[in-house]
Amino acid sequence: MAGIGTARRVVITGIGVVAPGGIGTKQYWELLTAGRTATRTISLFDASPFRSRVAAECDFDPVAAGLSRREIRKWDRTTQFAVTAAKEAFADSGILGEAEPHRVGTMVGTACGMTTSLDREYAVVSDEGKTWQVDAEHAVPYLYDYFVPSSMAAEIAWLADAQGPVGIVSTGCTSGIDVLGHAADLIRDDLADVMISGASDAAISPITVACFDAIKATTPRNDDPETASRPFDRSRDGFALGEGAAIFVLEELEHARRRGASIYCEISGHATHSNAHSMTGLRADGRELAESIRAALDQARLDPGDVGYVNAHGSATKQNDKHETQAVKRSLGHHAYSTPMSSIKSMIGHSLGAICSLEVAASALTIEHSVIPPTANLHEPDPDCDLDYVPLVARERRVDSVVSLASGFGGFQSAIVLTKLRIDR
Incomplete structure (x- = not known):
């Protein structure tokens, strides 16, 4: 790993967010600083059979986000989040057209990949789980993309004409940090000048809820969903599942300075x-x-x-x-x-x-x-x-x-x- 003492330093010049309670960085920050909670009873599917029925869902309208009907049909919710956040990050940084394509990379983190679509499509091809011998005739043509989370990174790379390093980091719940550390190292090691990086997950689905129910990791505080997530409190009893994405434009410092980019901060370690x-x-x-x-x-x-x-x-x-x-x-x-x-x-x-x-x-x-x-x-x-x-x-x-x-x-x-x-x- 390259050390911070090397000449190449890495800064954040763009941020894009899709989050519970706020689509876009401005709404997200307003929610956080107001101390408002976005946890509620799950509405994305019928969660009544489950122990924990609380989650923080994104009020995400893909049409309002500018996605075409083809994109909505093709992309899993995780990819829709990631692309929407990436577009905001591009606009925030002004990076498009300002860097050599082969010096721009894409690195995306995810814990669960395309869980929502895989869950839905398995129910279809197995006739709601009635048969072990699934029928591929009923599968959507995009099923391969759902199995391979790198399709999400590819979509963002194509959007930005990013022809440099591309990949996925999946280290469970640390993915969103580890992917940024890896992307920053690629810049420090002079393998890229710009990295589009961040993480996306949209795993509020029956299979995910069932898995966390089994180990009792999620909160059963279903009668009070707005206050169900209570970190460090004596009464805490598990986490509330969430979803969302944050994508960043990471840039080598001198590259950012040359084009007059606004800089949020430096990734120092x-x-x-x-x-x-x-x-x-x-x-x-x-x-x-x-x-x-x-x-x-x-x-x-x-x-x-x-x-x-x-x-x-x-x-x-x-x-x-x-x-x-x-x-x-x-x-x-x-x-x-x-x-x-x-x-x-x-x-x-x-x-x-x-x-x-x-x-x-x-x-x-x-x-x-x-x-x-x-x-x-x-x-x-x-x-x-x-x-x-x-x-x-x-x-x-x-x-x-x-x-x-x-x-x-x-x-x-x-x-x-x-x-x-x-x-x-």
Whole structure:
């Protein structure tokens, strides 16, 4: 991995968002800073048979988003989100036509790929699950694209005439951070000047809900969906499923300067570790995530005391919130107690691979606007979670550096560091 000390630095010059409660970056930021929640009873399908019937759905109209009827018919909801967010990122950065096509790459993250379409089409070819011998005659012609998530990256690359590196990163719930770290490395290693990167997931479907029901990871608070996601609260009982996408234009700093691009922040460090022993178990001392935080800060050449805000994974499961709290203490030391930390999953749910990119978008906007989004629904903190989680109300505060965190099934623990651009380096 190329170090941050190399000459090539990576900045964010464009952001596009599709999120629960807000399509577009402006609406998304307004929802977060207002502390509003977008969790509700699932409406995308009949969820009455399931234990958890709460999710944060996107009020997404593909026609209003400018997609053609052919695109709507062909693309899974995940791809529709990703393309819509990418278009906003292109417009925000003004990058189209400003870079050599072979120096522009595309790298997209996803945990579940085209779950919605695969779930729907399996029901069709199996006659609602009545037969093991599925009938391919009833399959849509786009089924192959649904099986191969790289089709999503290809669609975005074609849209931007991006002829450089292209690919998919799928590391579960850390995908949205890891894909940005990988894309940034491609720029640092001089394999691209521009990377279109981010993550998308639209997995609010029967199969996904059933899987999380089986391990009791999601909240059963069906009678109060608006406050069902309660990170760090004593009463938390699991996460609320979500969906969405955030796509960024990442650019080599001098390339961005030459064309006069506006810069949100710099991607200064990224690290990921595996606990290599459990699919879902987390050590109480937070050691694995702490290692990622320290490695990312080292790459960014920051001391623990330089961190101005921690954007938490904050999934609202009993295990994760304690693990993450200990990891921040372990990596930041005494500074952890004076560092604001919040979880936006309290407002937009947990969109699996996409959520980390949505959290990076929130982190970049925190630096841009000097406002820290709150942790909604945090009324009675767990005594074991004793840091400053910015409860209920957003906080105005200048932030020059953010660490955004993620934990994922498989034992993956990732951290990414964003910093306000410093010209003295």
